[in-house]
Amino acid sequence: MSLRQWWRDLAMGVRFAFAGGREGWVRALLTAVGVGLGVALLLLTTALPSALAVRHDREDARTDITFSDKVIPKAADTLLVAATGTTFRDLSVRGRELEPEGPKAPLPPGVGAFPAAGEMVVSPALKKLLESGDGRLLRDRLPERIVGTIGESGLIGSHELAYYRGAEGLAAQGVNGGRIERIDRFGNPNPTTERTDPVMLLLILVVFVVLLMPVAVFITAAVRFGGERRDRRLAALRLVGSDGRSTRRIAAGEALAGAVLGLVLGTGFFLIGREVAGSVEVFGMSVFPSYLNPSPALALLVGLAVPAAAVMVTLFALRGVVIEPLGVVRTAKPARRRLWWRLLLPLAGLAMLYPMVGQGRDEGDFNQYLVTGGVILLLVGVTALLPWIVEAVVARLGAGGLSWQLAVRRLQLSSGTAARMVNGIAVAVAGAIALQMLFAGVEGDYTKNTGYDVSRAQMQVSVPDGKTLAATARQLSATKGVEKVYAFDEGYVADGPGDEARWSRVTVADCASLREIAALPSCREGDSFVLQGGGDDGEEGALTAEPGRTLYFETATSDGSENTKPVAWTLPKDVKQARSLVDPTGYKRGGLLITPSALSSTVAPGVRGQIYLRLDDSLPDAREYVRNTAARINPLEEPMEWVSFERSDRYDSIRTGLFVGAACVLALIGASLLVSQLEQLRERKKLLSALVAFGTRRRTLSLSVLWQTAIPITLGLLLASVVGLTLGAVLLRMTDTTVRVDWSSVLSMTGVAAAVVIVVTVLSLPPLLRLMRPDGLRTE
Structure with a gap:
């Protein structure tokens, strides 16, 4: 030819x-x-x-903030940058204060001119938020006048919340390489490419295959x-x-x-x-x-x-x-479908994945070709097995109501068409179940327990230099939504001024706060305690076991540099014993507990204030009121919100990508099913009209259409569950993880798929009712 x-x-x-x-x-x-x-x-x-x-x-x-130890000298082309980002109702707001030190200072990408002190340029999304009623609390934190917007080149997304505001006197606060930096250009000076975890690569690979196969x-x-x-x-x-x-x-x-x-x-x-x-x-x-x-x-x-x-x-x-x-x-009875070659596809997929079982992350990257081929063959196996299963099951279905009989007879004549309609959703569900099992199985590797007791405190605020613990605690305790304040000055003492000295922890607070972290025999202002049962008992206990001995605090020098000098302090002779308790951070402290009047003013600069806050959870914006107060105390210090668990950012990004992709695939599933359903109804227009002309009730025909969708969908979801559980188990064994079935995920995925089908069926009912008219038999 x-x-x-x-x-x-x-x-x-x-x-x-x-x-x-x-x-x-x-x-x-x-x-x-x-x-x-x-x-x-x-x-x-x-x-x-x-x-x-x-x-x-x-x-x-x-x-701009690179945490570099290298300090660039002030010049005509330098710029002081301070990190002042914040959080608003779980939304991250990227913020910077800018102070140009010369006419050639570099402009941030997307910014046309430096804002003056009291002014700021913001992203379009942040401007919209600040001008809305929902942004009232955030506006209290960012009261500067908006003089411009950040261009696309300076943002990573259309909905990113970001701002640059003008500042004065940043140098006086210390250029420390983490909070305030002097730069002569924007950009990452040392871009690095880190090796990706093999299990993370496997997740990415499987996500792409699972999302693209239904398409x-x-x-x-x-x-x-x-x-x-x-x-x-x-x-x-x-x-x-x-x-x-x-x-x-x-x-x-x-x-x-x-x-x-x-x-x-x-x-x-x-x-x-x-x-x-x-x-x-x-x-x-x-x-x-x-x-x-x-x-x-x-x-x-x-x-x-x-x-x-x-x-x-x-x-x-x-x-x-x-x-x-x-x-x-x-239209004659077709030849029965053969099963043997349909089973070869998933078996071949399992054979491609089997050599990597038990590999984990310690034996190098997974073979991407074997992973891709194995997952594809398993999912294609769903499309090959489903027509055989639908044919085999509907051939054995019989007695029932009239609508049931109409549906079953139609499926017996065209089981392949019915299977094609649900193949895509079955593949999507099988892949989603496998991925949910894989994510649930390896989640523990990328999630860590912070140890914070969020029932006792939910936020932590650091006391800035130049502010006292008591004054800061009063401001925070007067904040709306704050139920209780635990305020501590924390630092370390050494048994000598040299580099070989041993260190012990010191906590300074009033008696009420000290009782949150230790069991005290009695307590009144002026008391001191040595903690037992916390920290490194051997080291810290030996260091603080001798009342009257001289210890040394490390305090900053008067010029504000990073250099420190030891200041001697004598351990009181009447120091008492106390038993350490688990504090709100989940840690048993060791060392010394001191009430404020027992600490001399000469060593006070050697401790740093930390305040833990218990909030009124019935007030939705309690955290925002705290952040506003903290911004007034020190705009360069963002309060820390406590969580019980922390997850890897990269793991979260991949999971987010899965959810975004799954949402798109589900939308495609619904739209394609609807188009397919309408096409099937259009082909059966004359048949439906003939049945109506002979007196068949519309309700009966509508139910028959519902059964024609429900039967193959049920079979498809059952097959998808079996294949998905099998694939998920194999992927978990490949990552050397214990196989556990996340039944809630299995049920939720099958439930979502069933919901999509129900919605599609409901949307197809109006066209169905229009087709069920006797005049549909008319022809030209």
Whole structure:
């Protein structure tokens, strides 16, 4: 067969799609919409690496606080930068104070001119928040006049909250390389590439495969829309002299036309989605539309793969169909599907993953080709097994109500069509269950217990230099939403002034606060205590066991530099014994407890105030009132909010990406199912009209349509659960993690999938009711 003949047959199929009357272009449009939705999601996925890279580059380009020990001398091109970021209702606000030291001081990216003291430039999202009623409490913290906005080049996302405000006298507060820095340019001076954890790489790889597989399944299902009507048109072609092979190539050309039109629609959907993406924030992440630029190579791959897949899928679908001049031999009972080769796909997938079982993170990276191939084969196994399972089950279904019998008979005649409708959702659920098991299994490796007792305190505030513990504690205790304040001055003492000295902890507080961290025999102002049962008892106990001995505090020098000098202090002779208790930070302290009057003023600079706050949880904005008070006390010190557990930022980012991708895939699932359902109803228009004309109740027909969806969906979800649990168990064994089934995740994923199907079914009822009219039998 010549290439020219192939081209002629394909071209004829394209003409039939667009010039074959209403049936032809309606089918082409339905195919294009289904393919277009998949293409749009594929393009968005191929654009994600670009978006993440741009966000990283923008973050690097504006880096200013580098925690460097090197101090740059003041010059005409230097700038003082202070980190003043804050948090507002779980939203992170990036903040900087700027003080140019010369006319050539570098401007931050996205900023046209330095704001003066009392002025600030803000991101568009922060400006909108500050001008709204919801931002009233944040406005109290950022009262400066807004004189401009930060441009896109200075932000990592369209919804990022950020500001730069003018400052004066930063140098007097000390250039310390962590809170205030002097820089001569913005940007990360030492970009580093850290080795990624093998388990993290496995998570990323599996996330991408699991999210893209349902898209590929939906695209292959979309190119087969309108199969029954198409086959009748193909029979007419055989009647006028076309042979079987040419007829199949013409059918492939028709599918090719829908796929190419789907590429056009998909590009349009992608451009619309890209603009929409710039106006939304999902799980705390946002991007600018310009970030979402697909890689040209990946976009070209999508553009070539989708039409090629349309042709191949159509030829594959027609391989067992006998197209004759007087009809299509598909209405007869089809040959039973074979099971053996369908089982080979998941078994081959397991065989590819098996060599990596037990590897964990200690034996290098996982083989990405084996991982990708194994997961794909397991998920493709779902699409291969589901038609066999649906056929085998519906063949054994029988007695029931009229609606049940109508649904079962329809499924027995076209079980393949029913399976194709739910293949995508089954693949999505199987992949999601496996990923949820993997995430739940390895979460402990990326989550640590902070030890904080959040029932006793929820926030911590450091007392700034130049402020007293008592005055700061009074301000915070008077703050709305604060129920109790535990205030401590904390420091360390040594048994000598040299580098070889041994150290012990010192805590200074009133008796009420000291009772929160130790069991005291009695306490009144002027008392001192040696703690037993906390810290390193051997070292600290030996250091403080001799009343009257001389100890040394480290205090800062008067010039504000980082140098320190030891100041002698005598341990009181009447020091008492106390038993250490677990303090609000989850730690048993050792060393000394001292009431304020027992500490001489000469060593007072050797301790630093820490205040722990218990809040009124019934007041939603209690934390915001505390942050406002803390900002008035010291704008360069952000209060710390306590949490019971902390998770790795990278782990959280991957999990966020999974949720964002899953949301997009679920939207695609719903839209594609709806299109597929409408296409099925359109093909059965005359049949439904005939049943209504013979007196069948509409309620009966509506229930039959519901059963036709519910039966294959139930079977698909059961199969997805089995495959998902198997894949999840294998992935956990690969990471050398104990296999545990997260049943709540399994049930939630199957529940979400079932909810999507119910919504699609409800949305398809109005078109169904319109089709169930006797006048649908009219023809021209």
